[in-house]
Amino acid sequence: MIWYIARRLLQMIPVFLGATLIIYLLTFYTSGDPILTLAGDKPISPAVEQRLREQYNLDKPVLVQWLIYLGNVVTLDLGVGFNGRSISEQIAQAFPTTFKLALIAVAVETTFGIIAGVIAGLRKGTFIDTTLLMLSLLLIATPTFVIGFVAQFVLGVKLGIAPINVGRDPSWENLLVPGFVLGAVSFAYVLRLTRTSIAETVPSDHVRTATAKGLSRGGVVSRHILRNSLIPVVTFIGADLGALMGGAIVTERIFNVPGIGTLLFKSINDGESPLVVSLVTLMVIIFLLSNLVVDLLYGVLDPRIRYGK
Structure with missing residues (x-):
């Protein structure tokens, strides 16, 4: 290892x-x-x-x-931008907010996507399966800014149960709605990936053998179906974490979130080339590390995978 x-x-x-x-x-x-x-x-x-x-x-x-x-x-000293401010300090102020936002989005797509995908995969061809597939297709076809404005209008303006803008208070509570919006499209992809993997694994010989031995339905699903079906899902989620960190520009602009996306948008408009390069470099590092973690998780999900020297 x-x-x-x-x-x-x-x-x-x-x-x-x-x-x-x-x-x-x-x-x-x-x-x-x-x-x-x-x-x-x-x-x-x-x-x-x-x-x-x-x-x-x-x-x-x-x-x-x-x-x-x-x-x-x-040396973690990125110098000073054209605006006279330290680049490292600007990133340090914005990064925790976007990281929390991305964690909420990953939690949403992982939890709800896998659960919905398992339900759809185990009930392939039924009304529930068709409904979930239509929901996922609707989310994929709808632009993120549309989902964001609808959520902002319904939850913030009409119902008043969520803040319209995050502003200077990027707490976990205020980031819940932007996090759900950011993870909505990824939720749809996780649902479809999980559903396909589950449907392909159900008729496998080892699943039929486990069922014939008298293992409970929950045990068969958790040990023999779900575990063997999660590798493509984990691959997508790992790659998506880096994409969410860099792709939060639209969501952060809609909800006025003071994160990396907003900082990147502003730095591009202001011609802050050193800051733009540093922000994109940070995204590259996050993407590389998340892919390394995904590769290490393969061995946990599938015992047949071994990491040699």
Whole structure:
């Protein structure tokens, strides 16, 4: 196991380097000259422009800039943005909020998606199965911003049981509705994945054997059906955690959540290239680590999977 983890961590290094290089090049080459963007319509003297370029290492070749940035990532000192604020402090303020929001969304899609998927898979072809499939298709076909506005209007305006905007109080209670909205589409995918895996596992020989031996229906479902059906579901959930962290922009904007999505949206509008690169790099790291955790969970779900040296 230790050798496997070490090998996977080593494999992450070239992926991380390649991803950060592409992000760095795309951000700084497609956004124009950051110094001119920073100055706006106001004229800037050559001396001030040169000083700013030296301050942000823009006077160096782009590969040198990237290497300096990697060194800052290793030391967890991401420098200062064009707005004069520490990038690390801005991320540290926004990250806990988005992390809580993503955890709520993952809990929603995992709990309700697996339960609904098991029910639909065990009752394949029935009215319940058809109803759940139609519900999942409706959620997949409906854009997230529509679900968010409907939830905001019904729960916040009409019923008054949830805050319309999160604002400066990103507590667990205030993040419940945005979390449900963020996890709604993923819930539909988890439902359909679980339903398909369960339906394929039910007629298996080992399931029939366990049933013939007199094992209870609950024991057959939990030990022999559900456990063997969760690998594709866990794969999706692990990859989805990174996607939720980076894809929360729409949900955070609707509910005014002061998280990573809002910070990323604002930094793109303001031309804060260093902050944009740092935020996307954080998403890459989260995605890589979540995939490592998923791979380790395979051995827990399926005892046949072993991690050799």
